[in-house]
Every structure is written in C-alpha cells, then in structure tokens.
Amino acid sequence: MNEKTSQLLERRKRFVPKGVFNVTSYFAQSAKQGTITDVEGRELIDFAGGIGVVNVGHTHPKVVEAVCKQAERFTHTCFHVVMYQEYIDLAEKLTNLTPGNFPKMAALFNSGAEAVENAVKSARHYSGRSAVISFDCGFHGRTLLSMSLTGKVKPYKLGFGPFAPEIYHMPYAYCYRCPLNLNYPECDVACARNLENFFIKNAAAEEVACLIVEPVAGEGGFITPPKEYFSILKNICKKYGIIFIADEIQTGFGRTGTMFAMEQYNVEPDLVTAAKSMGGGLPISALIGRSEILDHPQIGGMGGTYGGNPISCAASLAVLEAFEEENILYKGQELGRKMKQGFDKLAGRYACIGDVRGLGSMLAMEIVTDRKTKTPDPDLTKKIISYAHEKGLITMACGNFGNVIRTLAPLTMDDETLDRGLKIMEQAFNQSGAK
Numbered sequence: 002m003n004e005k006t007s008q009l010l011e012r013r014k015r016f017v018p019k020g021v022f023n024v025t026s027y028f029a030q031s032a033k034q035g036t037i038t039d040v041e042g043r044e045l046i047d048f049a050g051g052i053g054v055v056n057v058g059h060t061h062p063k064v065v066e067a068v069c070k071q072a073e074r075f076t077h078t079c080f081h082v083v084m085y086q087e088y089i090d091l092a093e094k095l096t097n098l099t100p101g102n103f104p105k106m107a108a109l110f111n112s113g114a115e116a117v118e119n120a121v122k123s124a125r126h127y128s129g130r131s132a133v134i135s136f137d138c139g140f141h142g143r144t145l146l147s148m149s150l151t152g153k154v155k156p157y158k159l160g161f162g163p164f165a166p167e168i169y170h171m172p173y174a175y176c177y178r179c180p181l182n183l184n185y186p187e188c189d190v191a192c193a194r195n196l197e198n199f200f201i202k203n204a205a206a207e208e209v210a211c212l213i214v215e216p217v218a219g220e221g222g223f224i225t226p227p228k229e230y231f232s233i234l235k236n237i238c239k240k241y242g243i244i245f246i247a248d249e250i251q252t253g254f255g256r257t258g259t260m261f262a263m264e265q266y267n268v269e270p271d272l273v274t275a276a277k278s279m280g281g282g283l284p285i286s287a288l289i290g291r292s293e294i295l296d297h298p299q300i301g302g303m304g305g306t307y308g309g310n311p312i313s314c315a316a317s318l319a320v321l322e323a324f325e326e327e328n329i330l331y332k333g334q335e336l337g338r339k340m341k342q343g344f345d346k347l348a349g350r351y352a353c354i355g356d357v358r359g360l361g362s363m364l365a366m367e368i369v370t371d372r373k374t375k376t377p378d379p380d381l382t383k384k385i386i387s388y389a390h391e392k393g394l395i396t397m398a399c400g401n402f403g404n405v406i407r408t409l410a411p412l413t414m415d416d417e418t419l420d421r422g423l424k425i426m427e428q429a430f431n432q433s434g435a436k
C-alpha cells in the first residue's frame with residue numbers, strides 16, 4: 002500500500018462511519034469491462050461487479066455515451082414536476098420484460114430498498130391487509146421496513162430495533178441445510194407446502210397482504226431453491242389472494258441466465274422489484290407489476306424527489322440496448338458455465354467446499370470444516386477472500402454464517418480475465434491452508 006492509499010484510508014476512518022462498510026481497502030481510479038484500476042495503478046479483477054451492478058461491464062460505451070448526452074440536455078426536473086420521455090420509455094420496456102402476460106405498470110425509484118418499500122406499500126394498499134411474509138436468509142435492504150423484512154440479524158439488524166410490525170419470517174428452501182431436516186426430492190418440497198401451516202401458527206392468510214421472496218437468496222448465501230418451490234408458493238398465495246412479490250434486485254438483468262430468474266421457475270410474480278444492474282452503475286430501481294395493484298395508491302402516495310432521475314433512466318435504456326444488441330444474456334450464460342467449471346474443479350480438490358450452487362453466473366461455494374458435519378468455516382472463508390484481495394481478485398463473502406464465497410462478475414468479462422481470476426482463487430485456497 003503506498004502513501005496515497007494510506008492517506009485516503011486515514012481520512013476515510015476519520016470522516017466516514019465504520020457502519021458504512023468496506024469489503025477491500027482499495028480506492029478506484031478507473032474501471033473497464035471486467036477490471037478496476039486502483040489509485041496506485043494496480044489492476045483488480047472484479048468478481049463482485051459493485052455487488053451485482055455492472056452486469057454489462059464497467060464503463061460500457063453505450064452507458065457512458067447515454068449518460069454524457071443526457072447530462073448535457075438536463076440532469077433533473079423531478080418527474081413529479083416536469084415529466085420526460087426517458088421515464089416513460091423505461092417503464093414501458095420494463096413492463097414488457099418482466100414475466101406475465103397481463104396489464105402492467107412500472108414506477109421508478111433510486112435504490113433497491115426503496116423499490117421493496119413501495120412493493121409492500123402497494124400490496125397493503127390494494128389488499129387492505131397488513132401482514133407480510135418474508136424469509137429466513139432473505140435480504141431486502143437497510144431501511145426500516147426492508148431491514149425488518151431481512152432474515153439475518155448480524156450485521157443488518159443488530160441494535161436497530163424495534164422493527165416494523167406485522168412481518169413474519171418463514172424458512173427458505175436451503176436444501177444443503179434443510180430447515181425441516183429432509184432431503185430433496187423425497188421431501189416433496191415440504192418447505193413450500195408448509196406455507197399452509199404457517200398461516201395457522203403465525204398470520205392468518207386473510208390478513209396477509211403479500212409474500213416477498215428472492216428467487217436466489219443473495220446475501221443469504223446464493224441459496225438456490227428447487228425448481229418447483231416458487232410455483233407451489235405462488236399457487237398458495239393465489240388461493241388466499243396474497244400478492245406474490247419477487248425481489249429480483251440481485252438476480253435481475255441477466256445475472257442468472259435469463260433476464261429475470263423467475264422465468265426459469267415458470268412463475269409470473271404479481272410484482273417484481275429490480276435495481277442494481279438496471280442502471281449499469283447509475284442509481285435506479287423499479288417496481289414493476291400488475292396495473293390494478295400499482296395504480297391503486299392515491300396520487301402522491303408514491304414517488305420521491307429523485308426517483309427515475311433522467312441520467313439514470315438514460316443509462317438504464319442504454320443497458321437494455323446493450324442486452325438487445327450485444328447478446329449479453331448469452332455471454333452471461335457462458336460466463337456462468339465457465340465459472341461453474343472452475344468452481345467444480347476446486348471442489349474436486351478441496352473438501353472444505355461443501356456445496357457449489359447458483360443459477361447462471363450467480364455462483365457460490367459454501368466453505369465447511371468437513372463435508373459430513375457441514376460445520377460452517379467463516380474463518381477459512383475470510384482467509385481465502387483476503388488472500389484473493391491481496392493478489393488483485395475482488396470477491397465477497399455472503400451467507401448467514403459468513404462462509405459462502407460468491408461471484409457477481411460483469412457478464413461481459415473476457416475469458417482471459419476470468420481465467421486469471423480463477424487462478425488467483427485457486428492460489429487463495431492453496432495459500433490459506435484449505436484442505
């Protein structure tokens with residue numbers, strides 16, 4: 002670390018609270034496609050993608066051009082004061098992209114948490130009910146309501162209570178550590194069917210406004226439910242008039258191999274939240290879904306000063322154009338296939354890798370002390386990750402036990418960069434004493 006980095010670190014410690022967490026001690030100077038260059042000129046291979054944001058790659062030329070052009074025209078009028086076409090164009094495109102052949106609308110916000118908040122608000126308004134079901138291992142953001150929906154206490158909720166009321170957490174389909182101690186497929190996906198029992202003990206179905214769930218639990222450990230899981234949940238929701246919300250904030254925009262992960266589960270959510278990769282690095286989020294639900298709140302009940310900012314809309318439209326013109330979905334599928342090969346190879350060599358899982362290029366390895374007991378090994382996970390960081394590979398942990406190594410690399414990462422990244426990962430296992 003040279004003087005520039007250490008000075009910046011000192012000032013960061015002095016002026017920015019530690020709760021605003023950092024994964025590495027690098028400071029960025031520039032970034033392109035699959036790599037970031039830091040202020041010391043070191044090239045970093047980016048397996049984190051700014052936490053699943055730059056799916057089209059860092060500084061994608063179409064995004065940069067759209068942002069610059071829009072900034073020259075106008076940067077802000079507030080959509081509620083003077084409207085602009087980019088907001089409408091994006092809303093229309095999003096309604097065509099999400100699963101489900103029914104009338105849809107879309108509202109734009111700034112962050113994932115805001116989209117989640119508005120999903121729950123709309124569901125409550127439409128249904129006239131108050132209870133919300135979310136899941137153990139779920140993550141939905143850091144605002145009061147989204148934090149309350151989140152199913153992991155440390156660090157997200159510790160000391161921040163009391164939480165928003167009328168939220169009920171249900172076990173998730175964590176097959177590697179089944180909450181019901183069963184095995185798939187003999188279990189007949191009992192964890193999903195259990196929703197009927199959940200109503201008996203936790204919240205009466207007729208008081209439940211909505212159920213919110215991630216197609217792959219992101220922060221929870223890239224937990225990937227079996228293929229029938231969501232259709233069972235959705236059918237039960239339908240039976241009781243409960244609104245089904247898919248939180249696709251981390252899984253969205255091609256991360257799992259399809260534009261939205263629910264396409265692979267053959268489920269049409271009533272509402273979908275999107276953010277992260279939508280803006281190619283610009284802050285924007287969306288709530289998309291059934292018109293009758295989203296159009297229910299009164300005028301003024303939804304929105305915010307910056308929601309659907311014109312520069313972010315322009316960036317998001319450019320992201321969609323890149324997807325259409327540059328086969329990015331296919332690139333993501335290929336990246337996932339190669340990354341999975343690399344992880345499977347590592348799992349063949351290191352018994353501490355208890356599980357390799359994920360969808361598309363949303364992939365992870367769960368680290369355990371041994372495969373029989375499946376005891377989580379967060380210390381080894383930390384060692385592997387910090388060695389990777391030292392050697393210039395940016396990767397991150399997740400999981401309720403902090404023992405899952407995940408990848409959210411730009412879908413456009415080239416083979417050479419990917420191979421270099423996988424090599425560093427292998428060295429990291431080797432040098433950390435992994436067995």
Ligand SMILES: Cc1ncc(COP(=O)(O)O)c(C=O)c1O
Pocket residue numbers: 052112113114115117140141142143215219220248249250251252276277
């Ligand atoms: C599934 C999911 N929902 C919601 C959020 C919150 O998004 P934001 O950090 O933009 O508020 C995240 C962020 O990681 C997420 O992964």
